Amino acid sequence: MATPIAHVVVAVALGNALNLPKVPLRLWLLGAACAVVPDVDVLGFWAGVPYDAWYGHRGLTHSLAFAGAVSLLIVATAFRGERWANHRHRLLAYFFTATASHAVLDAMTNGGLGVAFFLPFNTTRYFFPFRPIEVSPLSVPAFFTARGLEILWNELVWICLPALLLAVLILFARQRRAVGNSAATS
Numbered sequence: 001m002a003t004p005i006a007h008v009v010v011a012v013a014l015g016n017a018l019n020l021p022k023v024p025l026r027l028w029l030l031g032a033a034c035a036v037v038p039d040v041d042v043l044g045f046w047a048g049v050p051y052d053a054w055y056g057h058r059g060l061t062h063s064l065a066f067a068g069a070v071s072l073l074i075v076a077t078a079f080r081g082e083r084w085a086n087h088r089h090r091l092l093a094y095f096f097t098a099t100a101s102h103a104v105l106d107a108m109t110n111g112g113l114g115v116a117f118f119l120p121f122n123t124t125r126y127f128f129p130f131r132p133i134e135v136s137p138l139s140v141p142a143f144f145t146a147r148g149l150e151i152l153w154n155e156l157v158w159i160c161l162p163a164l165l166l167a168v169l170i171l172f173a174r175q176r177r178a179v180g181n182s183a184a185t186s
């Protein structure tokens with residue numbers, strides 16, 4: 001895994017693309033939760049579930065099917081109101097992307113087993129060819145060492161700065177579109 005901080009940063013950066021009239025706090029909180037929830041499988045890992053099992057680390061909870069199920073569940077329960085009727089497809093896409101972004105980052109780390117993107121249909125574990133992200137230890141004490149600092153620095157360079165750049169580009173594109181629309185209607 002990358003650290004939870006890095007996963008949340010990416011989810012928040014992606015949230016800028018939603019372009020909703022008013023974004024409620026729960027959307028940001030749920031987006032952040034989506035970005036870290038796949039690592040719930042660490043509990044099984046600590047309880048002795050083999051790493052390469054379906055329910056092992058980077059298994060089913062890191063799959064695209066899981067991201068789909070989580071996004072459907074969130075939109076069906078937290079965005080039921082009439083005011084969301086025209087935005088649900090975008091909300092679904094956002095929560096799916098926020099959840100799946102976790103597995104994408106994990107597949108770019110330099111350690112552990114690959115990610116089972118296609119469970120329950122295919123058990124193959126995948127890594128991307130480009131893997132610049134330092135893998136984060138699964139145990140909390142191991143993180144509070146010099147290695148922890150090294151990992152945070154690596155994530156700042158490879159995840160946080162690109163995410164910030166992405167957020168700025170999205171905001172810039174939205175602003176340009178808003179200016180274009182107001183010019184077209186004036």
Ligand SMILES: [Zn+2]
Pocket residue numbers: 001002038039058062102106
């Ligand atoms: Zn993970």
